[in-house]
Amino acid sequence: MPALHKICTLADLEPGLCRQFNYTDASGTLIEALLVKTAGTVRAYQNACPHWEVELNWQPHEFLNPERTHISCAIHGALFRLEDGLCVFGPCVRQQLKPVPVRVVDGAIYLSIP
Template structure:
């Protein structure tokens, strides 16, 4: 049995080159789909501990290239969450482990207690 037990959404619910936020239990997180690859991160800036988005599901910069903190403009690589610009440069977002099962993104129940 897989340890990834909580379905989050269908992979097609996240548009290409975009992001989508989720809240399950105590976990506030978001997904980014870029070049067909999905990554999930906790919605928490390592610099100030604030949520990243400036509007619902808007975690990316104007070019949809970097994840951007709306509070101070820090930029993070979507493939690994590493900050490449801003006051938290060198730090990283915390990734959320997931598995795709029958085109549904699933996270582990234990992940919902992380926030």
């Protein structure tokens, strides 16, 4: 059964905004990640653009394009769908952000890793 680690509450994650967080994976590697609320649910991805494997954002918690319809890479402007992290515009089209498993339990968002 995966361990649950609380990241924040649903109320902390306003629609159209992201939340940056870190965790350590099973191998001891520090992973940077982001949470985003979309279509009534929450998704999380590693904060690494598949183009150059660099951080997506240049300001804390700022990951979305101005229209707040996609996650955007600040380096070359790649756009990723909120619901599955698929790149639909930019130099890494058809590549995908790496998903991070999260669960919502009683209004709180938890990292769910083995």
